[in-house]
Amino acid sequence: MKKLTVKDIRHMKGMEKISMLTAYDAPMASLLDGQGVTALLVGDSLGMVILGYDSTVPVTMEQMLHHAGAVSRGTKSAVVVGDMPFGSYQVSVEQAVENGVRFLKEAGCDCVKLEGGVEVTDAVRGLVRAGVPVMGHLGLTPQTAGQLGGFKVQGKDMDAARKLIADARALEAAGAFAIVLECVPGPLAEVVTQAIGIPTIGIGAGAGCDGQVLVTNDMLGLFERFTPGFVKKYMNLAPEIKEAVQSFLNEVAHQEFPAEEHTFASEKDFHSLLDE
Numbered sequence: 606m607k608k609l610t611v612k613d614i615r616h617m618k619g620m621e622k623i624s625m626l627t628a629y630d631a632p633m634a635s636l637l638d639g640q641g642v643t644a645l646l647v648g649d650s651l652g653m654v655i656l657g658y659d660s661t662v663p664v665t666m667e668q669m670l671h672h673a674g675a676v677s678r679g680t681k682s683a684v685v686v687g688d689m690p691f692g693s694y695q696v697s698v699e700q701a702v703e704n705g706v707r708f709l710k711e712a713g714c715d716c717v718k719l720e721g722g723v724e725v726t727d728a729v730r731g732l733v734r735a736g737v738p739v740m741g742h743l744g745l746t747p748q749t750a751g752q753l754g755g756f757k758v759q760g761k762d763m764d765a766a767r768k769l770i771a772d773a774r775a776l777e778a779a780g781a782f783a784i785v786l787e788c789v790p791g792p793l794a795e796v797v798t799q800a801i802g803i804p805t806i807g808i809g810a811g812a813g814c815d816g817q818v819l820v821t822n823d824m825l826g827l828f829e830r831f832t833p834g835f836v837k838k839y840m841n842l843a844p845e846i847k848e849a850v851q852s853f854l855n856e857v858a859h860q861e862f863p864a865e866e867h868t869f870a871s872e873k874d875f876h877s878l879l880d881e
Contacts, residue, residue, distance in 0.1 A: 606641070606681060606682040607682065608681065608682055609643060609644075609682055609683060609684050610684065610715065611684060611715060611716050611738040611782045611783075612782075613684070614643065614644065614684060614782065614783055614804060615782045615783065615803060615804060617643070617815065617816070618802070618803065618804040618815050619815070622815065622816050622817070623643045623644065623783075623804055623806055623815055623816025623817075624641075624642050624643045624644070624816060624817060625642065625643060625644040625645070625646055625806055625816060625817070625818035626642050626645060626818065626820075626821045627645070627646045627647070627648045627650060627651075627818075627819075627820045627821045627822070628645040628646070628647060628676045628679070628821060629648075629651045629654075629655050629672045629675070629676065630672065630675045630676065631675045631676065631678050631679030632679060633679070633821065634675070634676040634677075634678075634679030634680045634683075635679040635680070637683070637821065638679065638680045638681055638683045641682070642683050643683060643684065643816065644683050644684040644685070644686055644818075645676055645683045645684070645685050645686065646686045646688060646718065646818060647669065647672055647673040647676045647685065647686065647687050647688055647712075647714070648688045648820065649661040649664045649688045649689075649690045649691070649747075649748070650688075650747075650820050651664065651668070651669075651672055652664040652668075653830075654820060654822040654823075654828045655672070655822075656668065660747070661690070661691065661747050662691045662748060664690040664691070665690060666690060666693050666704055666707065669687060669688065669689075669690050669693075669708075669712075670687075670708065670711050670712045673685070673708060673712035673714050674711065674712040674713060677712055677713030677714060678713070685713065685714045685716075686715070686716055686717070686740055687708035687714035687716070687717045687718070688717070688718050688719075689701070689704060689705065689708070689717050689718065689719045690748075691748040694719050694725070694728050698727050698728050698731035701719070701728035701731055701732055702728075702731045702732055702735045702737070705732045705735065705737040705739075706735060706737060708737070709737060715738065716737070716738035716739065716782070717732065717737055717738070717739055717740070718739070718740040718741070718742055719740075719741070719742065720741075720742040720743075720747075720748050721741075721742070721743075721746060722741075722743055722768070722769075722772025722773070722775060722776065723771065723775045725741075725776075726775050726776065726778070729776060729779035729780055729781055730779045730780060732780075733779070733780035733781075738782055739779075739780065739781045739782065740781060740782065740784065740785065740806075741773075741776040741781040741784040741785065742785040742787065743769055743772050743773060743776070743784055743786055743787070743797075744759045744760060744769065744787040744788050744789040744794075744810065745758070745759050745787040745788035745789075745809075746787070747787075758788045758789070758790065759787075759788055759789055760789050760790060760793045761790060766793050766796075769789065769793065769797060770796065770797055770800050773797050773800060773805075774800065774801060777801045777802060777803050781803060782803055782804075783803050783804045783805070783806060783815075784801070784803065784804075784805050784806070785805075785806050785807075785808060785818060786798075786805050786806070786807050786808070786810040786814060787807075787809060787810065788809040788810070788835070789807070789809070789810040790810075790811070791810065791811020791812065792811070792813070794807055794810035794811050794813055794814055795811065795813025795814075798813055798814055798815060804816060806818050808835065809833065809835030819836060819837075820836075823836045823838070824836060824837065824838060824839050825838075825839065825840050825842050826838045826840050826841035826842050826843050826844075827843055827846075829843050
C-alpha cells in the first residue's frame, strides 16, 4: 500500500469517499491502517476516551505529541492527522506555527487539525506558509463547546447556517485542504460541501459530506460513559472484555490457569534447592 498524502485526500472530493478513524497508539493504528482507512486522526478526544478527563480542554501538547508519535510509528499508508489541543494555537500565529511544526517534526504527522472558522484563518495561513497542511473543524467544536451551549447540533437556523458556510469558505481561502463538520444538520452539511472546493468529512453531519469520521473507541463499543446519538456501534467490545476478565479471575482463583500447556517444563527437580 502506498503512503497517502493530503493532496490525495483533496483530490478525492467528488471521486471517492474519505474514511477517517481515531487512533491513539501504534497497535490500533496498525490494525486500522491495514484495513485501508484513508486517514487516522490522533484526536484530542484521547483526553476523554484514554486519559479519563471530562473534556478535551486539559489535553496538553506533550500528551498529543506522545500519542501522535505512537500512531505515526504504527502507520504505513494512512494520512496521520495531529489534533492541535486547546491553547496551542489561540494565543498567536507564531504559537500556532511553532506547535504545528512540532506535530510534523517530533510526532511524524502529515498534517494538523484545528477548530474554528474566520477567527483562526490567520493561524491557518501561517501554518500553511510554514509548510504545515491544515484540516479545519466546524460545527460543534468540542474545545469551545461551553460557548456553543454544550454538545448540541450547530447551524440549526438560517443565520447560523450562513456563518457556517462563510467559515468554510474562509478556511478554504486560508489554505485548509479539508474540513471536519461535526453535529451539523445533514441538509446544511450537504450545502457546505457543495459550496467549497475542498473535502468535508462529517461526524454527525449526514451522508452528504465527502467522507466520514468516527471515534474508534465509540464505534467498537469500548467507551461506556456515553455514546453520541450519531455513532453507529459496529461492535460492542466492552461486555466481551469484561467477560474475558471474569473468566481469567475465576480460573486463577480455582487454579485452572495456568494449565500445563501454559507452563514452561523442565526435566530438573528444583525442589532440592530448598535443602541447600
